[in-house]
Amino acid sequence: MLSKLIKEKNVHSAGKKGIPHAVEKQKLIERKNWRTWKPVIDYDKCIKCGMCWLHCPDSAYAFNKKGFPECDGRVCKGCLLCITVCPVRCISAEQERGLTEKKEKEKKK
16 A cells, blocks of 8 residues: 555655665756765675665665665755764765866866
């Protein structure tokens, strides 16, 4: 019955044990080119706790088929809150590729 209601109301559920969560599907808001840092997950250390997903202000995280969180770079603004909330420190920051070169070109203009 619940799955039928979820389909009818265009709602998706991305819950984990102890972290129930259901929201309406949102329009993708792309963050374009201004992000300077992006999160990188070390899957060997990840315990699949979902803290990154739960705390992401942009809802950029989703779980893959193996249950690991993945960050959608199209919506991540690079606030790196996920690094702060990760209990096993499996998320690190990596500078966005191409950004330094782009800034240098803009300075030369």
